[in-house]
Amino acid sequence: MAETVRVLIADDQALLRGSFRVLVDSTPGMQAIGEAGDGATAVRMARELVPDVVLMDLRMPGLDGIAATRQICSAQETAGVRVLVLTMFDMDDYVYPALQAGASGFMLKDASPADLVAGIRIVADGESVLAPSVTRRLIATFSGASEPQRPTPRLVGLTHREQEVLLLVANGLSNAEIAERLVISLPTVKTHVSSLLAKLQARDRAQLVIIAYESGLAERGMPGQVL
Structure with a gap:
């Protein structure tokens, strides 16, 4: 900054x-x-x-x-x-x-x-x-869609942990909140977020939110995660 x-x-x-x-x-x-x-x-x-x-x-x-x-x-x-x-x-x-x-x-x-x-x-x-x-x-917008969102190839290269982090980012959690939810360190969360930005070619967290919803990840949720 x-x-x-x-x-x-x-x-x-x-x-x-x-x-x-x-x-x-x-x-x-x-x-x-x-x-x-x-x-x-x-x-x-x-x-x-x-x-x-x-x-x-x-x-x-x-x-x-x-x-x-x-x-x-x-x-x-x-x-x-x-x-x-x-x-x-x-x-x-x-x-x-x-x-x-x-x-x-x-x-x-x-x-x-x-x-x-x-x-x-x-x-x-x-x-x-x-x-x-x-x-x-x-x-609400994506949950109410008439056609369910389907996973896109953009997520194929993500690890399970990266998908967990992406889902929590889409739910508006901060890095500190993600670290607490997943019981991992804050630097580890930052590393995962940086990896997501690079792999998904996103400019910031807002774009990660868009990708999570467009790909269907946020719509589906993941085992053990609550939207």
């Missing part, structure tokens, strides 16, 4: 942008480097300023937050930029597309200031953060 986390704020409501800016600028080790009122401006500013984290609203005029996230995360010049989605809408229609577009986190705007600051730091550090309600909605 950079010594100072540089944050770009994208929201169509000026009052909220200002509130987020005050929070970021008043937090040691963070700096708000710009504000965007729509998705197109957010993409342009991300390319010009290359922030560490973009706080991204979903509902914005013109280019929405999901499309803006996809453009930022897929472009080579902004490949290292992390997107933390903030929204008032805890809705199925937005969760999966936002993560699939490349977002590294998804939080609701009613999160406490302390939780939001922690989320920014987590995302800037290359990890992912998902509100508990988001994980529950992913489970």
Whole structure:
């Protein structure tokens, strides 16, 4: 993580942008480097300023937050930029597309200031953060699918332990919680997560969550594991 986390704020409501800016600028080790009122401006500013984290609203005029996230995360010049989605809408229609577009986190705007600051730091550090309600909605979305997800060849090269770790990541557990659940050391968990990122060619934990659900692993669960 950079010594100072540089944050770009994208929201169509000026009052909220200002509130987020005050929070970021008043937090040691963070700096708000710009504000965007729509998705197109957010993409342009991300390319010009290359922030560490973009706080991204979903509902914005013109280019929405999901499309803006996809453009930022897929472009080579902004490949290292992390997107933390903030929204008032805890809705199925937005969760999966936002993560699939490349977002590294998804939080609701009613999160406490302390939780939001922690989320920014987590995302800037290359990890992912998902509100508990988001994980529950992913489970509900895939569990309710008319056609069951089938295992994909992407998981063939994973060991049983790596699949266990991937499943727990998909359930929103932190490395420390995974270590406690599996009764293994924290460094061992970190090694497994790094191996998963490399083997599955995922940029962060959020993408591991997507892979776990798309492959059917999170839908099936595993013996001894509870979703």
